[in-house]
Amino acid sequence: MDIHELIARGEGEELEFKQKTTHPHRISRTLVSLANTRGGQVLVGVDDAGRILGVRDAEEELFVLREAAEHYVEPPLTTLRYQEIEEDGRTVLIVTVPESAQKPHRAQVAPNDWRGFVRVRDASVQTSGLTEKVLERQQPESRFEQIPLNKQELAVIDYLKSHPRITLAQFMKLVNFGKRRAYQTLIKLVLHGYIRHHDKEKEPYYTA
Secondary structure: OOHHHHHHOOOEOOEEEEOOOOOHHHHHHHHHHHHHOOOEEEEEOEOOOOOEOOOOOHHHHHHHHHHHHHHOEEOOOOOOEEEEEEEOOEEEEEEEEOOOOOOOOEEEEEOOEEEEEEEEOOEEEEOOHHHHHHHHHOOHHHOOOOOOOOHHHHHHHHHHHHOOOEEHHHHHHHHOOOHHHHHHHHHHHHHOOOOEEEOOOOOOEEEO
16 A cells, blocks of 8 residues: 555554654554554654654664564564655655454563553553453454344444443443443443453543
8 A cells, every 4th residue: 555545544543653663662552552453554754643754764663663572562473564665765664563363462661560552543542451351352363253232232332433432321321221231231242342441541431
């Protein structure tokens, strides 16, 4: 694909722009979040506005990326692909991160501090214990079969088409369920791959 077409998509669940890779700690979070979700690409040498600035030293950038994938991710990411693109005399690195078959991966964010991340919209979001258990079940070759959904379950999917997230309280109000039944419904949808669970903020929430 043409680099301009890729940039025109804008940052999202499967695409991240990086002006440069400053440290393996930082880029490892992005690599992990993509591998733990649906995979994607990182464009190094492109700023947040989508402008091609290029990298000063492609070899140095590649060294940091390989360091991050091999030594700052557990288990290491060994299937990344790297491509150098020349555009108007500037070099952009395209890092392709396949969806991993070894989920969940964790990134080293500080000495002896390893954390999981998933991709939500255009951000790398820290995972919860529940999310990591779900990730273990969601390997690319062994995803749950999608199941027929009832009216209340479909209501969640429809709600998330027009809202970025939904909380347990919002879902209870939406379908007039008690707390236990609402929670069980949401977790069922998480386990079957329809929605994702996040609980690193004050109140847990769910995204498409």
